[in-house]
Amino acid sequence: MAQTTQKFLTLLATVSSVAVLTACGQPTATNTTPEQPATEQAAGTPESTTSTTTATTASPSPGADTTASTATTTPGADTTASTATTTPGADTTASTATTTPAVASENTGTDAALVSNESETVVQIASSNPSFSTFTKAVEAAGLTETLSGAGNYTVFAPTDEAFAALPAGTLEELMKPENKEKLAQILQYHILPTKVASAEIQPGEVATVEGDPVNLEVAEGKVKVNGAEVVQPDINASNGVIHVIKVVILPPDAPAPNAQ
Secondary structure (H helix, E strand, C coil): CHHHHHHHHHHHHHHHHHHHHHHHHCCCHHHCCCCCCHHHHHHHCCCCCEEEECCCCCCCCCCCCCCCEEEECCCCCCCCCCCCCCCCCCCCCCCCCCCCCCCCCCCCCCCCCCCCCCCCCHHHHHHCCHHHHHHHHHHHHCCCHHHHHCCCCEEEEEECHHHHHCCCCCHHHHHCCHHHHHHHHHHHHCCEECCCCCHHHCCCEEEECCCCCEEEEEEECCEEEECCEEEEEEEEEECCEEEEEECCCCCCCCCCCCCCC
């Protein structure tokens, strides 16, 4: 009986040892997946990308805005950061607008100054400037366009639109009528000298006009006056003469403007 018990214990110990050895040989949960090679891990990691976009800063004009935007992607992450700064009261898009004012001579007081161009005639220079539209229309109505467009060396004291507007109400409209063509021509010819005279060459005294009657020229402190009307912009040179701008319509003594109707 003792021998049988001893054999049973020996067999039990043997079976236990085998079970322990078998358990040790089984794979654990932590190592069931083979370790990923370092090279594969490196290949699987997205490259670090960084992109930066900066909007152009507008010039420091009042009301202009400045907008900046920055986007950054960190390695292995999908994170985007953006920053936008907008000046209060301004549009999100910066813009600069420049408006060119009407050209004006420093001492003319006219809306737009004439510019010398010796490749153009007196009429061409005057007609290209909106401040002399009335003078241009009057020259045409008086039949003087061809004369002032032809060869010659004229000195023209050209009144501005403002000067014609200062005439008594209805006077200009009456002068522009076909039946008053000769009177209008007389008045315009009274503004024209038959020779070219620069402002620096003008001498005080009376000078004959194309109309026939003389005008009185004055020179004082570097300024020229014709029948008391100051030349506000002198020496606009043309191919057939020179223009001196005045702001008053001067009238010949024997050809007054017709009465307004």
